[in-house]
Amino acid sequence: MKRASSFDDAVRRTYVLRGPVEARICRDSHGAAFKRSYVGTFSEIFGVSVRLSPLVWRRRQRVWHAAVAPYGYQVGIFVMARARLAFTARRSPVLGTKGAVASSQSLATHIGARILKRGGNAVDAAVAVAAALAVTEPCSCGLGGDCFMLFYDSSSKIVKGLNGSGRCPAELTLNRAMAETGRGPSETLPNRHPHTVTVPGAAAAWDDAVSKWGSGVLTLSQILDPAARLAEEGFPVGPVTAYHWNEGLAALDGSAGGGELRAPGERRAPRCGEVFRNPGMACTLRELGEGGQHAFYGGRVGRAIVEVLALAGGVLSMDDLAMHESTFPEPISVDYKGVRVFEVPPNGQGITALLALNILAELEQQHTRSPKLHALIWRAQALRLAFSDTRYYCADPDVVDVPVVQLLSREYARELSKLFDPQSACRQLQHGHPAAQSCTVSFQVVDDAGNAVSMVVSNYEGFGTGLVPTGCGFTLQNRGLNFSLDAAHPNCLAPSAHPLPFSLMSNRPYHTIIPCMATVAATGELYATLTNMGRFMQPQGHLQLLCHLLRGVDPQTAVDMPRFCITDIDGGRRVDIEDGTPDEVVESLRRRGHDVRVLSGHSRAQFGRAQIILRDGTSGVLWCGSDGRADGMAIAF
Template sequence: MRRRTLLAAAPAVAFLPTAGTAQPAKKDAPPLPPAWDAGADRFVRPDVGGGDRPVGASFASRTAAYGLSGAAGTAHPLATQAGIDILKRGGSAVDAAIAINACLGLLEPTANGIGGDAYAMIWDPGQRKLVGLAGSGKSPRGLDLATVRARAKQGTLPAYGAISVSVPGAVDAWWTMHQRYGKLPWKELFEPVIAHAEAGAPVPDMIAWYIRRSLAGFRQPGREIEEIDNAMRTYGMADGKGPAAGQVFRNPDLARTFRLIAEGGRDVFYEGEIARTIDAYFRRIGGWLRREDLAAHRSEWIEPHRTSYRGTDVYALGANTQGIATLQMLNILEHFDLKSAGFQSPLSIHLQAEAKRLAYEDRARYYADPHFAEVPVEWLVSKDYAAERAKLIRPDRILSPVHPGQAPSHGDTTYFSCADKDGMMVSMIQSNFRGMGSGLVADGLGFMFQDRGQLFTLRDGHPNIYAPGKRPFQTIIPGFAAHGDTPWMSFGVMGGDMQPQGQTQIVVNRIDYGLEIQAAGDSPRWHHEGSSQSMGEDAEGLGPNGLLRLESGVPAATRARLAEIGWTIGEPDGGFGRYQCVEHRMDGDTRVYAAASEMRADGCALAY
């Protein structure tokens, strides 16, 4: 019986409170057993589905949050609340984004922090256009290619330790955004994170599980991390293994660091006391990052790239990111009738996965820091090139082998979205890259440095080859969609190489299949692994066509048919990304926001 039938049939008296139900618990009552043991196999029950929703998609976890004045969706409820509080104080969406990001660095250290980089796309209602910001740091200028190659493992940079550290770009990105779009005083934006860092905050189930897994990984033999004592002191808790679900985590070192940033702005981080501490730390452990590298760092405003997908403008950042892969995939898919193919059908997933394989060959061949290499972006995102690539796809078999196009001749992450009463919308993503990062925490600062440098290649002649003072290839990408000069969706799907794949699935779910903002994210996803790559996230042993992982919600008939036409089907592994979205819509002359946050993360979406 569906829920709407049950509620309609039950007598009203059944829902009245019963006398005595509000009795307080006795002080000597035994503690309750744990309601959830994160990751326990006994909770993985393919034969048990979710509850029945009386409205909307049966697979949606909840309804979007609606509001008139502002909205925010993040990977942690306290970060979402911080953003809403900043908006209610009169702050802009940029103010809210900075406060959210600062909180997430404390509350979700497995995905981000001020030791990492940041990218943003901002809908500027005054200009009625989208602007982009790249806050990506460079490799240390004192670390040369010969030294990197000497430390390489199987031809790639190590995943951890000082060799993988590049300049953290997040704090300067916040400052740059605030200088142009901030309304509240800079120091007020850090009040929420300082309060949480000092008083402590309970750690949600998934984040606790990832922290404990990351710390265990740092301790594994062969990691060759210069030192991990600081990381263990910062995140290890009493048992040295990390917080358990619901355990209160405090970080007084990070609170002090944020007090310095609140008072001293970006300069204290890149040139002042924090920079001197970072310099001394890396000298002590034999690393290469220096105060001079920090002082030279600046974020840059960049023009987002755009394509039209069935009449909707979809935007992506170029720079040294993988953002244009989303545009390439959508351009290819525009040549196929996905609506007629059917939602979650084998043909629909097959076509999307093939578009991914084609786009990712170009990703491996051409994407790099445009300050060091001439990336043929306009050709890669052109409709003519997409038409050529689409002709390679067959509906009943896998393209094999798959190669990058021939260019014309010439020279673990967090995502959040928020919007304000004036129509400004921020799509922002920030990351330490793999897991918690490099494993390195500078003395007394309370945050971990990113290991983004692992994404350089060591292949001679490749545009993404390592060089001192160069930005590595970036996986983190915010998403945005609009209709002309009217914004529509500020969205993102975090998670390494899953990001363009996830963004494409969101756009397809919304435009081709008409799913609303929440169901579009809760819909079962696919994730293809094994495309050609040239950086440290290469997957090995996956065969010529890679591995197509399907979430358990994908229909069994779809799974079987995909296997029949040659796909190697992989089991779900949790690597399907985590999505947040704020949608802008109009009800007559009234602006309405809808905000969504999916069930794959610990977060929530709120609007007011």
């Protein structure tokens, strides 16, 4: 990395170091501080230990600023008087004590905060935020997609799960899918094909969440009304949203209703700052609010879903919609460095993050006396090892036995950790590799009582199939892309062909959307609620964000830090690195055989968009971070 020309330049270009500092600061006759001698070691944000060159001290408004140049690359830090930790971020964390909301759209965040102030709890506010995001970011989520949720009940200190993913159509057999798409056992369904549409579960999930865990102060209609009015009256489209809306616009070409999500009277996407109205979505939200999920699946919207799919060659029926229901699985969890980390169990991929944390814990224990390695290398290898198993075994537990207990045992993590080579990227692993893209929304809510919600809603790939049920204002997801067409695979589209014992029901595909929550392991108190949307980036983001938080980094700095994403779409050893990561780290990865690609600009979407609310266990203060890679914000009060 090029040396910064000044301290201010260094702060703009780089990120934070932390660690103990030993220095003697002297003053000249005018009281100006200067450095007499220095001894110290910092840990760089990713964990590598470095020896620092002399500091150049300045004093500005009672804040000590330092610019340091370890091993030739520049790092800017802020050192508060007598403080041990030093940070730089693009903006400050948002702090509050009575409640907080963090999402990828500022209007959605405001709506969630208003629901809290009207007496709603975290669940009420979360559903209101989800609906507002469906309006303001239809290129990522909506009522044609699925929803996963974790709920922290402060009264019992228990984390509860909701799986709002839908099943494949009952009439869609493996043979039929392969014959009508021309795909073979080693392939997946075509991206936008109507056979990739599974029953959209978001509507039921929102209704069930409010019925089961809501405050009872507000009805579902009242909770959805702000989003309905937003759709009816219009909203200005944010810059990041405008970009992704335009990028995904071609998906709407195959649907007669695609014009509902284009600029009025034109075939283009709405531009940044342009006010967009979606009367169809407003009508849909009001019908859901007044009649609940049964009105949605069994009424006008359900009929429109079946009709648009039939015209496109799909086979989803009204019976498929009527049979859909949310499930409430007990979350799975592991302990890592004093916190208990929770994820929704399979068919969601949250198990990947937990297995990777177990592997990382083993690596950290085994290599304490090894030469210092960049922590990014450890984390990337832990995730690659975890994905090699979970991409194979993660399937619908109602249909196939998923070995969750075995996968999350420390003994198993210990065996996998033996495959780690500190000097080389992992060899080709058995069960395939994660792919990468980024099209989802996620958000966090904490209320005055200490309840918390982590929720993710998604169409999967942008607008999903791009199919718009007439007059409904949303697209249908293409989640079925994650089914395998291999009859011997646990995640096969046709469960009856699998040699393991199956039920006779339709199955749910491997699911990428995963909320995350962490509690203090010893007490059960809420530690943090977080997400990092972005398909297969999600478990990778969870691991990276948690590692930052557990090193003492505040939530806003944690989401601003450069991220990495292992992709390996072609079965190689690729690691995508975000621009801003030190050149030394990139070269260290390349020397070990990783195929490194540095991404900048809108390509950063690869790394997803994160939202965090962390609770200070002593003061109860809520610390919030909202990702600058999106159009959102955090509010706390």
